[in-house]
Amino acid sequence: MEAIYLDHAATTPVHEEVIEAMIPVYREVFGNPSSIHQHGRKARQILDEARRNIASVLGANEKEIIFTSGGTEADNLAIFGVTENTGKSHIITTSIEHHAVLHTMQELEKQGWEVTYVDPEPDGAVDPEKIEAALREDTVLVSVMMVNNETGVKQPVERIADILEDHTAYFHSDAVQALGIEDIDVKTMNVDLMAFSGHKISGPKGIGFLYATEGIPLKSRTFGGEQERKRRAGTENVQAVKGLEKAVQLLKDNKQERVEEYSKYKTLFLETLNDQEVPYQVNGMNAVASIVNLSFSDMNVETMLTNFDLEKVSASSGSACTAGSVEPSHVLSAMFPEEPERMTNSIRFSFGAANDEANVKEAAMRVAAIYTRLNK
Amino acid sequence: MKEPKDTRVVVGMSGGVDSSVAALLLKEQGYDVVGIFMKNWDDTDENGVCTATEDYEDVIRVCNQLDIPYYAVNFEKQYWDKVFTYFLDEYKAGRTPNPDVMCNKEIKFKAFMEHAMSLGADYLATGHYARVRENEGVYEMLRGVDDNKDQTYFLNQLDQNALSKTMFPLGDIPKPEVREIALRNGLATAKKKDSTGICFIGERNFKEFLSEYLPAQPGKMQTLSGEVKGEHDGLMYYTLGQRQGLGIGGAGDPWFVVGKNIQDNILYVGQGFDHEALYSEALVATEVNWTTGKAPEEPFTCTAKFRYRQKDSSVTVYPLSEDQVKVVFDARERAITPGQAVVFYDGDVCLGGATIDEVEKNNQPMSHVG
Numbered sequence: 001m002e003a004i005y006l007d008h009a010a011t012t013p014v015h016e017e018v019i020e021a022m023i024p025v026y027r028e029v030f031g032n033p034s035s036i037h038q039h040g041r042k043a044r045q046i047l048d049e050a051r052r053n054i055a056s057v058l059g060a061n062e063k064e065i066i067f068t069s070g071g072t073e074a075d076n077l078a079i080f081g082v083t084e085n086t087g088k089s090h091i092i093t094t095s096i097e098h099h100a101v102l103h104t105m106q107e108l109e110k111q112g113w114e115v116t117y118v119d120p121e122p123d124g125a126v127d128p129e130k131i132e133a134a135l136r137e138d139t140v141l142v143s144v145m146m147v148n149n150e151t152g153v154k155q156p157v158e159r160i161a162d163i164l165e166d167h168t169a170y171f172h173s174d175a176v177q178a179l180g181i182e183d184i185d186v187k188t189m190n191v192d193l194m195a196f197s198g199h200k201i202s203g204p205k206g207i208g209f210l211y212a213t214e215g216i217p218l219k220s221r222t223f224g225g226e227q228e229r230k231r232r233a234g235t236e237n238v239q240a241v242k243g244l245e246k247a248v249q250l251l252k253d254n255k256q257e258r259v260e261e262y263s264k265y266k267t268l269f270l271e272t273l274n275d276q277e278v279p280y281q282v283n284g285m286n287a288v289a290s291i292v293n294l295s296f297s298d299m300n301v302e303t304m305l306t307n308f309d310l311e312k313v314s315a316s317s318g319s320a321c322t323a324g325s326v327e328p329s330h331v332l333s334a335m336f337p338e339e340p341e342r343m344t345n346s347i348r349f350s351f352g353a354a355n356d357e358a359n360v361k362e363a364a365m366r367v368a369a370i371y372t373r374l375n376k
Numbered sequence: 377m378k379e380p381k382d383t384r385v386v387v388g389m390s391g392g393v394d395s396s397v398a399a400l401l402l403k404e405q406g407y408d409v410v411g412i413f414m415k416n417w418d419d420t421d422e423n424g425v426c427t428a429t430e431d432y433e434d435v436i437r438v439c440n441q442l443d444i445p446y447y448a449v450n451f452e453k454q455y456w457d458k459v460f461t462y463f464l465d466e467y468k469a470g471r472t473p474n475p476d477v478m479c480n481k482e483i484k485f486k487a488f489m490e491h492a493m494s495l496g497a498d499y500l501a502t503g504h505y506a507r508v509r510e511n512e513g514v515y516e517m518l519r520g521v522d523d524n525k526d527q528t529y530f531l532n533q534l535d536q537n538a539l540s541k542t543m544f545p546l547g548d549i550p551k552p553e554v555r556e557i558a559l560r561n562g563l564a565t566a567k568k569k570d571s572t573g574i575c576f577i578g579e580r581n582f583k584e585f586l587s588e589y590l591p592a593q594p595g596k597m598q599t600l601s602g603e604v605k606g607e608h609d610g611l612m613y614y615t616l617g618q619r620q621g622l623g624i625g626g627a628g629d630p631w632f633v634v635g636k637n638i639q640d641n642i643l644y645v646g647q648g649f650d651h652e653a654l655y656s657e658a659l660v661a662t663e664v665n666w667t668t669g670k671a672p673e674e675p676f677t678c679t680a681k682f683r684y685r686q687k688d689s690s691v692t693v694y695p696l697s698e699d700q701v702k703v704v705f706d707a708r709e710r711a712i713t714p715g716q717a718v719v720f721y722d723g724d725v726c727l728g729g730a731t732i733d734e735v736e737k738n739n740q741p742m743s744h745v746g
Contacts, residue, residue: 303494306447310410310495374494 003312004363006269008200008352009149009177009291010316014243015202015353021246022204025239033236034225043238050245057252058194058211059185066210066218066228067241071176071197072100074210077221077232078172078193079104081212082141084219088112089138092169094126094155095119095334097145100195101174102330105143119334124153124284132163139169146178146194150318150331150348151284152291154182161190170216176200176208180251181259181288186211198240202353203247207240262289265351265360272361276368283332283346293332295346296371304347307370313363317347378498380406385543386492387411387501388484389438389446391431394503396438396565397554398545402501403442410495411439411446414488416455416479417576427578437564449491451483458482460576464589467612470638471715474530475574477729481533489538499543506531506726507547508539515539517667517726522550529684532719532729536669583613595641597622600634600653600744608643611636616745617654617711635744644744653744654711656737658704660696661718661730668727671698679721682712682732688721701730708737714745 005013025046031039033047048062055062068074079101083091093105095117105115116134120126126144135142142164146157157173164171172193175184180201186194193216198207212218212231224233251258266289273280273294283293296304301317308315318329328343336342351360387399389411402409413428413435420426432448439446459478466473484502492500504527505520515536519526534542546554558566571578577585586592592610599605605624608614613621614633622645624631634653635644646653659682666672672695679688680703690706703718712735719729735745 302447302449303491306412306449306495309445309447 001312002359002362004314004359004366005354006313006315006349006351006360006363008354009152009348009350011199011205012202012352013354014199014204015247015250017250018203018243018246022239022243025242029238033238034227043236046238046242047236050241053245054209054248057248059187060211061214063229064186064211064214066212066231067236067244068208068210068232069206069237070199070208071098071174071195072208073221074195074197074208075100075172075174076104077210077218078195078212079108079141079143080221081218081231082170082172082193082216083108083113085217086140089114089140090136091115091141091143092131092134092139093117093143094145096124096126096148096150096331097143098149098174098176101143101145120153120331122335123286124148124151124331124335125286126155126160128156128159128163131160135163135167135169139167141170141172143172143174145174145176146184147175147182147288147291148284148331149177149291150329151293151335152177152287152348152350153284154178154286154288157191158189165190177288177291179248180255181262181290186213192216198244198247201247201251204240204243207237207244209244259289262351262355265355265357266290266292268357269349269351269360269364272364273368276365276372278368278371281342283335283342290352291348291350293346293348295342297341297345299345299371299374301344301347303374304345304370307374308347308367311366311370313366315347315349318343381408383499384408384410384495384497385499385501386495386497388488388503389413389435390503390571391434391438391565391568392503392571393558393563393565393568394505394546394554394570396434396503396563397557398501398503399438399442399444400557400561400563401545402543403444409442409444410497411435411442411444412488412492413446413448414483415448415450416452416459416483418452419576419578434565434568441561441563449488451487454487455479455483466715467586467590469715470611470636472615472713473715474717475576476530477533477717479575480531485531485534485538485542489541493541499541501543501545503546504531504544505546505551506544508542508544514668518547518724519721519726520544520547524685525551528721528726529681529717529719529729532667532717532726533663533665534667535665536667539667583609586612593641595643597624597643597645599646600644605631605645611638611641611643614643616713619649635742637744650710653742655708656705656712656735656742656745657708658702658736658739659712659718659732660700660702660734660736660741661732662700664699664701664728664730666728671695678727681719681721682709683716691720693720712745 029042031043033044051062051065055065109115118126118130144155144160147154170192173191174195176197179196192213194211196209199205218231220231222233280294280296283295332343385402385407389395399411413432415428459475462478463473463475489500505525506528507518509516519528594607594609596604597606597608618633622631629648631645634646634651675694677692680691692704694702714732716732717729718732720727735742
């Protein structure tokens, strides 16, 4: 039985060209980019080039790109970085952020910050007016993700940026799930900070970056060398940066086709479920092409996911796992406070590079067969 | 009978050495083995540390060593409703419950077994020390060969449906050998300490734990003839035959709990391990289960255990109704405790069991036992 991967929102297979790009760096470029000799310079060249190329894809300038170990560190650096040296006052975020943001906010709360968590509407998106209503004179930071990782629902980041135009608060957006699927131009979007990850876009794990608009006072979270213009100490992961650069460039090349492709997969998946008479509800509206979150009434998420895996279909649910048990999703509970059953019967399927029409259809058939068997 | 490779066996894995070795043995026998960790209780402390998380980590490590898939399933709600509520109710009634018996009956061999079956499993396996034998279409439960570890006492409520789908891979192996197998195979849990006590209480102080859930009502501690000897902290903290924690000084033999009066909140105490009030001649038990599914209609003799790890005693069982038996002891027994299980054996075969409700002497209920 072919193993079918429908969990691209968790991570993605590394693109062959990414691997190809990294191998020569592993083989030949081992220098420390901070060294003043030729070995160091070679490595530094790779970093500089990658930084320039990545910046240009996002409409940023290269000084605004800070390499990190991934999306989580980028979120942490953004949030702690701009709040470190200001008086403890007020932050606005949403209740559907990734834990990289939510738990960072909770940490700040412990340190005395006041954080407003804006709930989403039942369609999964945050109402920008509610962000506006929560704004105070002493609001220092607003953090709203671009695409929700569980439902795929796009958040009104640009409208929020407009609202903040005349406010001193910094605007951070976790764009980990958006990169490669949504158009991102940091200047026209008017964000101050944006977090990205390599492994969600067919790049390597252990690498990501933060866009931080030039001139923003950002305190480092790590202490040591003076890498990343003193904002992120530690020898750079040169090979992974090379891979990240390649992955970002590949995104740009065929974005339109790719998004259409994923869209087709999603439609095919849902149509197959319909044909097999599997009832479901889609959690959230206006989701990105690659993610769909489905609620199957009277089903139990643990039983379903375990069965899927035993039938070699990889999908996921919720976001946090404690002792392996799936904890109720904070995203769905914020969207459907009156429907707790959705938290225990919903599954996220996410499409991407590991899919083709045949295996998406096959996966839907397996899901339908499991549903039918369990529903007896 | 299917080939082992076509036979899916779900192993209930706790993160301990026994269930680890159970999974290993099944894997070696060629079964399609799936490891599943059950989370029944949340004991996350103020530092965010939870024993279930640690235990599941061990399950993951062992399953990866065995190269079998692993999952977790959450039965916290079912456990609370079916086991913990019963546990508290029994203590409230002044009895001494056996949550392990209830957990096997309601959770492991019911909810968890249903879950295993919903995953296309043919069998559920656990690391219990017991055996199942098919005998002309009837599934019999036998004691584990390691007399010291035999766990049929806790499994007495299993029925034919459960037994027909159960495997106990450790039933034929003495415990020391199980450790050896784990060590020889370098299993991550080979040196892990065996868990002791009631699972949800763990290493914590029992009294403290119980007081978080039930209000303690201190009252008088007195002899059966009415002489007040002191104060008790709440009847639920004491069990029949208990010596520790009474705090009665003075001359003569040590003091023991010999009974409880729930209505008047009195703890009866008496002097001497062999105090007469602790001895009984018969008991009445309900919630009877016959593992073979066939209820005896006539009285019969067999052996019985009234507590875990006790030696068998010879008894005569009188069926009173489908759900009730009277058990008459050949020789009088000490500290038979309501709420505990009485479990019946014919040689190595565990016939079934029931919950002790009443204790009798001279054909009269012993009212002081509660």
